[in-house]
Amino acid sequence: MTREETSKYTYPVKDKIRMFSFELDARSIITYPSYPQKVNKGWVEIRGIAWSGRGKVKKVEVSTDAGKTWQLANLQEPVLSKAHTYFRYLWDWKGEATEILSRVTDETGYLQPTLAQLAEARGPNLGGYHMNPITAWQIKNDGTVLFKPETIK
Structure with a gap:
């Protein structure tokens, strides 16, 4: 019943x-490309990390079109229970503005939610250590990478 446990590991549902x-x-979080990096046209290796407190990461998917479609990323071995897992996805960027996102599914079948799904499940008070929505990086036509605070619905 200490302050940290009651304030950080308690949240409304x-x-x-x-x-x-x-x-x-x-x-899951994409670590490259990310702000303040800049990408060039051509092949870009999207990299990131994924994890789950429920067990092993089963798969990571990456979207390069703002969440319209998803492709499987490659997981770096070893994939261990309750540990960070590195992932990669090779993307041929044509120079168009877009958003890139990642989402993880763990061995229990839990799929990382969107912000809207998280708000629906928990109510309006989001935040704390259990905030885990899909997040996006915005890629501008000139290759500039910006954080996109609003994620897909």
């Missing part, structure tokens, strides 16, 4: 409170 939730949900 609709009209109830989930206390002492130490198990982290699955999450």
